[in-house]
Amino acid sequence: MTEYEQEQDAPAVDAAGADGTAWRVFHATGAAPAGAPPAIPPAPPWREFAGQPLQPAPADDDRAERRRLGAEDPRPSLRDDEIDTVNAALLLRRPLLVTGPPGVGKSTLAYLIARELGLGRVLQWSVVSRTTLREGLYAYDSIGRAQAIATWRAGVTAGAEASAGAGAAVGAGVEPAGREQPPQLGDFITLGPVGTALLAYERPRVLLIDELDKSDIDLPNDLLHALENGSYEVPELVRGALPAVSVFTDDPGARAEVVGGRVECREFPVVVITSNGEREFPAAFRRRCLPLEMRPPSREQLVSIVISHLRSRPEGVDTLIDEFEKRVREGGTQSVDQLLNAVHLTTAGGFQADTDGRKLIELLLRDLAKGR
Template sequence: MTEYEREPADAAVNGTPLGAAAGTGTGAPASWRVFHATGMAPAGAPPAVPPAPPWREFAGEPLQTAPAADDRAVHRRLGAGGPLHSLRDDDVDTVNAALLLRRPLLVTGPPGVGKSTLAYLVALELGLGRVLQWSIVSRTALRDGLYEYDSIGRAQAIAAWRAGADPASADPSPAGEPASEQPPYLGDFITLGPLGTALLAYERPRVLLIDELDKSDIDLPNDLLHVLENGSYDVPELVRSALPAVNVFTDDPGRRAEILGGHVECREFPLVVITSNGEREFPAAFRRRCLPLEMRPPSRKQLVAIVASHLRRRPEGVEALVDEFERRVLKGGTQSVDQLLNAVHLTTAGGFQADTDGRKLIEMLLRDLAKGR
């Protein structure tokens, strides 16, 4: 019996078998552990996601079309495929608990250890479609993640429409065409952000990556509490309009979604992966709503596997660079795995000479990031 077969097939939540709830997937999971960190896409129908607990059930409308996968983004993050080697068995259990409980994951660890890659690994293995990524900077506000309203663009469009609709206007419609009888459509000027798109009503959870939240303004974690707890938000510009339904743009390229009455509510709460480099502490109220997951630096064997996965081969002499990278980490240096990937790729390029000048390049690529140079 393996690690992920410990639960009986008829495991239940509130007396209901895990695969019995409608709208959670196409097959019934034999266990609450549906994620195994294999790094492989499902061969057939994607595995079912266990139903949410009663206190995390939502009833958003209307139901949206399932998102397509972004194979290019997944390939850049995961390489040729395979497990995320820095994940331990208890880390995998934590991810499964977040899926079951519909709670955000707060992923911490040193830079370059694979924190953000975790979101892509889960989306690939469970067939949850394109990962919605919200990259945080010091100026980021909650509304940036929810939606954007182009008020200036709409005002200009309305002015142009009124000018064209006015028979006395000196600037008639182009080419003498009759002016439109309808003003510019409100939905054409509203675009949902990554968080706003993730909270639309989908049959299966979306995956949302909130990357480097510790770089945010001090208020953003507290501002997120209400939205993450209630799985919903309002778009005031739509609430004030007289339109019962408005079709807006989403964070998915080329996709739109209908919003009823200016209110957005999820059907299945998304898997929210929040990453932090540990540059600051978060409020207790925020941490209480998240499941913590601390990722450790990969071992030497895991580093070799990561290099082989991303380069799609095991270059000759990679062990020497891996040993040097590991020595720097053990000495207390701040190193990122992508530094190792860059160094290996450079040294295996045609004609590269690892002598005087080449050695300087390697030293530059593997420098201690904590020293600021």
Template sequence: MTETGAAGEPQTAQGSHEEDARRGTTGYGTPVSAPSGWRVFHATGDAPVGASVRLPAPPPWREFGGEPLQPPPGDDPRATERRLGTAQARPQLRDEEVDLVNAALLLRRPILVSGPPGVGKSTLAYLVARELGLGRVLPWSVVSRTTLKDGLYAYDSIGRAQAIAAWRAGEEREEAPEIGDYVTLGPLGTALLAYERPRVLLVDELDKSDIDLPNDLLHVMENGCYDIPELVRSPQREATVVTDDPNGRAVVHGGRVECREFPVVIITSNGEREFPAAFRRRCLPLELRPPGREQLVSIVVSHLRRRPEGIEGLLDHFEKSVAAGGTQTVDQLLNAVQLIASGGFHDDEAGRKLVEILLRDLAKGR
């Protein structure tokens, strides 16, 4: 049996459309369309004023219950401003790119960012962190020798053994050295602590890693937790360890670290190799293309805090070079704009040659 609502829409006697929407369907079992205001991230880099941005609730299969809750992390505004410049009202990403980032935030899934060098892959992490007010970005730069343990934690066994020997000899310390003083969490390990709001983790250039590292990350990305064996074996059920944040400390219970909110994970790749299908299945792929004219202007104004006069020809040259297959990066453009906008620059033959050097095609070697 059905009734007619105030707007003339049919609704079931057992429940209203609000209940159907909560279940994700209409009264006829068809999916509810996404609300128009579902975005929480708009790629403007504009830091929140007053109350922090409220993130969508995670899916039931991405809920975690880590303890104990850690205090909110600090920020690093200087590092963020070096990456982003000042905030701008205009978005620095395309609409489809913004939508994918919001989907990753909603689903609590890592973002695998690819694209040409200098297109802004790692900058995305700083853009998300500042706009959502998530504190300092945790950067993890990957090389061929990097292992999963490097990202999780390090244990200084030699330092602790020396401290115990000194304590037993009655030197300096009155109390036995705490094991937590010799455990330092890495960027990944810190990001998985139990924070009330997610941390932002930047895994930079994962394609440079050993072939096993992407597979080793699967367990951590699925379960949002890891164990520190040295603390698991310790008779102390609680330890205060060093984190990857400057002067950071965190309490760990029973040697297990589990997140409360899964971190915002930005993984960058220059496409040097393919990742396993199991790894790619757990990530949302985002391919960044070279920025268009509007985005270039926004980036220039963000970094120089003004729009210098006489840069239109420079922007034209940059766009044409990239469109022709050249490997020029945005930071090269910023350097060139800063040069011509500085007082005393002469637009003569020598000056133009210097600008050409700054905007050289990086694929051609020197």
């Protein structure tokens, strides 16, 4: 029996805290909860927040989950130390700073957590060199609002002129035109992925901040303030002095009420920050994150990934896995996605894995570090 099989047969031992909730609630099985989702342990006193009003629970995004994770598979897809680090981040309400070679599954981890804990749609923020914190928090369409106000004012003026020329009709009980409400400020504000994740939800949202190492040098420190405080302000709403405003969120078709122009979470989101190691982050930022270095998957994990995505174990898959592992051992930069593409291609009807077919497999399994 292999070490992996022994781990499968071994009973799970998760010590419970004073409230009876096990601290280890995430097991990386890739299986959605059969009934009620598992309870997440209470936050430390210094990571408790009191945001309001509570927002409705987000819907699931089954398509995105299937695309990232494949079918549900009861076998763990991470190593024990990696699972423990994720659980520690959940318990301590701290972001995960996930590093590792390209294609090892850093971004997929966010979807794995969301599915297993029943936390709904993953909020994803993809970072580039020009990305600013405001883009992650919210967007304000000032031009659209100015145009809408101008159109509304023109309608009011036209309505007033029409009313002046139709006094008799008004006296007969006919309402004059041009009395629509002015454009609402909230209709021109959309919360970004970070801003939506920091709304007040009863259970935490999952926020994926992808490739933060590509950002401008100031972004990690700017982001640190919002994540440390679990809150932020929308200056346009603060200046508007309205008690509550309904704005759009990053969830399709959804809106949320913002009170006093300030957003604060109730449960700190599950934040997964990925990095390909292109540069170092400031010490103040790293101090507030839990580091998780993901290693290439084991053979058993590769088999599990192939089965979950292809819904079967195709003939000849072991040969491709052998070749994939050999390339990794030789120091090549390989992605699990390359293996899935090669397996799917070789199982296509009529494909011949020799001569030109062999060239295609070599192309799919090429070393990504060589630039071609």
